[in-house]
Amino acid sequence: MDVISAMQVLRVGASAMAAQERAVDVISNNIANVNTAAFGRSRVEFKEVLQAQTEPSSDTAGVEVGGIRHIWKQGVVRSTGRNLDLAIQGDGFFQVRLPDGRTAYTRDGTFQRSADGALSTADGYLLVPPLTVPEKASDFHFNPDGSLMVRDDAGNWTVAGTLQLAVFNNPEGLEHIGHGVYLASTDSGNATVLAPGQPGSGQLVAGALEDSSVELSQEMVDLIAAQRLYSLGVKVVQTADDMQALANQLAGR
Amino acid sequence: MRGIYTSTSLMLSALDYQALVTKNMANANTTGYKADRLRLTDFEHMLLDLNGNDTDPLGLGVAAENAPIDLSQGPIKQTERDLDLALTGRAFFLVQTPQGVRLTRDGSFGLDANRQLVTSEGYPVLGQNGPVTLPAGEISITEDGRISVNGNAVAQLSLAVITDEGNVRRVGENLFDAPYSAANPGDAQVHQGYLEGSNVDIAAETSKMMAVFRTYEAAQRVILMQAQTVDSAAADVGRV
Numbered sequence: 463m464d465v466i467s468a469m470q471v472l473r474v475g476a477s478a479m480a481a482q483e484r485a486v487d488v489i490s491n492n493i494a495n496v497n498t499a500a501f502g503r504s505r506v507e508f509k510e511v512l513q514a515q516t517e518p519s520s521d522t523a524g525v526e527v528g529g530i531r532h533i534w535k536q537g538v539v540r541s542t543g544r545n546l547d548l549a550i551q552g553d554g555f556f557q558v559r560l561p562d563g564r565t566a567y568t569r570d571g572t573f574q575r576s577a578d579g580a581l582s583t584a585d586g587y588l589l590v591p592p593l594t595v596p597e598k599a600s601d602f603h604f605n606p607d608g609s610l611m612v613r614d615d616a617g618n619w620t621v622a623g624t625l626q627l628a629v630f631n632n633p634e635g636l637e638h639i640g641h642g643v644y645l646a647s648t649d650s651g652n653a654t655v656l657a658p659g660q661p662g663s664g665q666l667v668a669g670a671l672e673d674s675s676v677e678l679s680q681e682m683v684d685l686i687a688a689q690r691l692y693s694l695g696v697k698v699v700q701t702a703d704d705m706q707a708l709a710n711q712l713a714g715r
Numbered sequence: 716m717r718g719i720y721t722s723t724s725l726m727l728s729a730l731d732y733q734a735l736v737t738k739n740m741a742n743a744n745t746t747g748y749k750a751d752r753l754r755l756t757d758f759e760h761m762l763l764d765l766n767g768n769d770t771d772p773l774g775l776g777v778a779a780e781n782a783p784i785d786l787s788q789g790p791i792k793q794t795e796r797d798l799d800l801a802l803t804g805r806a807f808f809l810v811q812t813p814q815g816v817r818l819t820r821d822g823s824f825g826l827d828a829n830r831q832l833v834t835s836e837g838y839p840v841l842g843q844n845g846p847v848t849l850p851a852g853e854i855s856i857t858e859d860g861r862i863s864v865n866g867n868a869v870a871q872l873s874l875a876v877i878t879d880e881g882n883v884r885r886v887g888e889n890l891f892d893a894p895y896s897a898a899n900p901g902d903a904q905v906h907q908g909y910l911e912g913s914n915v916d917i918a919a920e921t922s923k924m925m926a927v928f929r930t931y932e933a934a935q936r937v938i939l940m941q942a943q944t945v946d947s948a949a950a951d952v953g954r955v
Binding site for chain 1: 823
């Protein structure tokens with residue numbers, strides 16, 4: 463058997479503190495986004511770590527954050543009455559164009575109309591494919607199949623374009639680049655583009671937004687657990703330090 | 716002089732125990748974690764030795780490494796996520812790793828880019844016909860491990876029971892290596908939308924940690940005392 467040193471005990475305690483600190487970060491971020499449209503919560507997944515990952519022994523060396531799982535759970539779709547608010551009831555994503563030309567994906571359907579009539583996200587990312595409401599249009603709305611209906615001065619409704627949704631084999635694998643915008647990754651697979659209402663894409667609900675899927679009560683429970691385990695880690699480190707001090711007294715004699 | 720060595724051995728054993736207890740505590744929130752068991756009988760033995768009964772001298776490092784893992788059921792927590800699976804009963808999920816088939820109770824599964832069922836580490840989860848790939852749609856998993864998508868049967872999870880519980884090895888990442896049989900999962904039940912928490916009892920581990928610390932401290936005091944005795948004996952001899 464390896465001779466265990468107090469330093470090793472200390473490191474185990476430190477690993478618990480580091481892992482729980484990360485959990486507190488993730489939970490805090492969830493709580494901060496309890497009112498962010500279409501926000502999906504994340505959770506930390508803990509893994510036990512062995513002393514030597516290369517040559518497995520039965521000694522665990524504590525715990526680490528194995529990964530942070532981004533969970534897409536349907537949020538409540540809430541009516542806003544604003545005709546540029548869109549919600550998806552289902553698994554699809556809106557497609558938007560980043561300033562560098564890449565296509566990114568979001569569930570946040572708080573769209574706006576820029577000066578030239580082009581529809582974009584609140585951050586100014588244009589929809590893909592581009593949709594424009596002509597300046598002279600007197601009214602417009604989206605149909606559940608994604609078609610953008612525009613009324614001209616004469617009162618005639620015409621289709622100005624069709625909104626499309628992207629679906630992924632593994633949406634949990636999408637890469638978050640901030641502001642609720644995601645990129646496709648090797649984990650998520652490539653986007654499959656579908657019209658709203660197709661099997662798998664989800665229903666488009668116009669004049670509504672999807673709520674954050676964060677449940678405050680659950681986050682608070684998780685937060686308390688993480689904080690408790692953090693202080694337990696502190697206690698472990700203190701105890702290991704006290705043991706080290708006792709051992710040192712022997713040497714100092 | 717022998718007393719000093721006995722007490723030193725006791726200190727080292729206490730340190731081993733402390734390592735074991737703290738590892739458990741560090742994993743009190745790790746999904747599907749199975750605690751390392753403290754052999755209390757050995758621990759009481761240590762205390763006896765401390766009281767001077769060295770009829771059965773203590774070896775170095777009291778078998779902390781060989782103590783069997785506590786495979787008891789952990790608490791089941793609701794997550795409402797379709798691919799979170801908790802097990803009740805004695806069975807384990809089977810996972811294909813590059814090192815071979817491993818067992819786990821951590822059912823926080825997901826899909827990869829090809830819709831294959833994988834662990835959060837990306838290892839394929841095994842069904843009765845090998846790795847499981849799920850078509851798009853509503854996934855439902857029954858208590859006996861049958862997976863269906865939009866009501867169509869797709870696969871059956873492979874559930875295995877450990878055949879030699881004294882021979883279970885941790886390999887990290889919440890996985891175990893052990894002899895198993897997938898023929899009859901016994902009383903196993905799969906619960907979709909739930910995860911099994913760690914079976915570490917924090918309160919119990921905390922009190923163990925304190926007890927072990929006191930033992931360590933006491934052993935240290937004994938060494939100091941014995942060393943003093945030797946000192947004064949040496950001084951007395953010098954005076955004569």
